Amino acid sequence: MARTTGSHSDITGPRVRAAALQLFARHGFAAVSMRQIAREVGVQAGALYNYTPDKQTLLFELMQDHMVELLEAVRDTPGPNPVSRLKAFVRFHIAFHHDRPDAVFIAYMELRNLSAENFREIETLRRRYETVLEEILVAGVEADQFEVVDTKIATLALIAMLTGVNTWFRSEGRLSLADVQDQYWDMVRKVVAAG
Template identity: 60%
Template sequence: MARTQGSRAEITGPLIRQAALRLFARHGYAAVSMRQIAREVGVQAGALYAYTPDKQALLCDLMESHMARLLGSWHDDPAGPPLIRLERFVRFHIADSLDHSDAVFLSYMELRNLTDENHRKISSMRREYEKMLEVILRDGQQSGDIRVEDTRLSAMALIGMLTAVTNWYRDGGRLDRDRIGDIYWGLARGAVGA
């Protein structure tokens, strides 16, 4: 099928990704059709296949892009004190989650809809991110600043707690982002016995 008159590949491709992300996050992957995505973008359904082989590939690509951006955005300073590094991680994760809440939702809620191969790929990237926090916790254990029984479990629990901010936070609410960061940092500090 031909491209809709006036559409351009460098514009249409990103619009397809944005529409799919928004629709998947709002309605769930299984409930969204390629026709709905096409309608949202204003192209013919067949035009989508010039940008993605199928809906599964689109879902995996959205998740992979999110994880690649997240992994590339976080920069640790291994020479710094573990508690300062942990605070930076907490504040980074909250800010990033709020800035990319649809992608975060997709990464957690739609992981189950990936094929086995895609699931392994995304899970591996998630594990890489979790390991970044584990390193901080392990360094804190060694310095005596952090007291946790299991760094892997603690890292996953902390990430889960931090990510949950996307479930309830709304811009213009009672607490601004900085105050939420302060409160979450206090919770995380308490969780690691610091």
């Protein structure tokens, strides 16, 4: 099958993914058709299959890319002790997710639309990210810097709290992103009773 005039795989492929990301976030995975994605990109619907075998694969790859990028980026948040590592994690999580609202929305709201196999793979990546935070909490408890009864529950609660910033924070609002990071760090510090 001939490629659409002006279509280049290194250009059109990323455009397909960007259009799908935006449309899935705006309308929901189930409501978006391959035809809509093609229309947004400016190619015929059949041409999309040069870039993805189906809509499920497209959703999975968008989620997988987000999680892989997240896991690679979180490695750059070290610190000399659990308190500084936790502070770095809080600031990182808020900033990283703020810069990717569509990817974050899809990563949390469209899990139900993944096939069982794809769900397991994304869930494995999510667990790896949660483990980063849980290991910080465990280290803090062992060093008597944190008072946390159940590090797993604390991990899930903190991630939910930090991710929630995306639902209300707007850059043009009364607080800067740095202000929000500072206030959330203060709250997290109190939750884990860090000194």
